[in-house]
Amino acid sequence: MGIFKSNERYGHSHGWNEIALNSKAITVHSLEHACIALKAAYELNVPVTLLSAPGAAGYAGVGWFRALIDEAITEYPDVKMTPILDCSTAAGVALTAIREGMPTICFSGRKTVKDKIMDIAFQAGVSVLTRRAQSLDLGDFELVVTDLSEACRDWLKSSASS
Numbered sequence: 001m002g003i004f005k006s007n008e009r010y011g012h013s014h015g016w017n018e019i020a021l022n023s024k025a026i027t028v029h030s031l032e033h034a035c036i037a038l039k040a041a042y043e044l045n046v047p048v049t050l051l052s053a054p055g056a057a058g059y060a061g062v063g064w065f066r067a068l069i070d071e072a073i074t075e076y077p078d079v080k081m082t083p084i085l086d087c088s089t090a091a092g093v094a095l096t097a098i099r100e101g102m103p104t105i106c107f108s109g110r111k112t113v114k115d116k117i118m119d120i121a122f123q124a125g126v127s128v129l130t131r132r133a134q135s136l137d138l139g140d141f142e143l144v145v146t147d148l149s150e151a152c153r154d155w156l157k158s159s160a161s162s
Contacts, residue, residue, distance in 0.1 A: 023047035023080070023081075024158070025133040026135055026156075027051045027136065027137040028068070028138055030068070033138040034072035035076070038072055038073070038076040038079050041156055042076045044157060047081065049084060050081055052084065052086045053086065055087070057086060057087040057090065062093070066100065082103070083102070084104045084105065084129065085105050085106070088106075089108055091109055091113050091116075094107045094109070094121075098124050105121070105129070106129040108131060136151065138151075138152075
């Protein structure tokens with residue numbers, strides 16, 4: 001099932017509610033973003049969800065996100081992290097992500113297609129979100145703040161104190 005072999009290491013979840021309750025999401029656009037987010041989670045000792053940019057599976061690819069996550073986790077292997085690849089409405093890309101072993105995807109296609117994707121994902125042990133989690137988008141944030149690390153810590157602190 002690809003590079004995502006250990007559910008323990010990546011904090012695999014079985015649906016929207018569990019993900020939403022267990023960690024806050026940070027949208028990452030690069031390896032640098034992923035490492036900044038994981039470092040903040042490590043410093044605060046909290047779990048984190050790394051969410052790809054909207055539709056990233058379609059333009060950057062499943063392999064890109066897998067490589068990004070795999071590289072980032074080598075820096076912070078003890079952080080409980082859930083990676084989520086956003087496939088937007090692209091059913092073919094969602095199927096590729098499932099086949100490649102992504103533990104969680106976001107797919108927002110038409111209901112009939114969504115139901116089929118969810119059934120296939122369930123059989124493969126992959127979680128499917130039908131809407132993006134609320135997140136701190138580092139791509140947007142880097143335009144207005146100079147310290148992304150502090151922004152991530154502030155975002156994640158609110159979950160650590162609740």
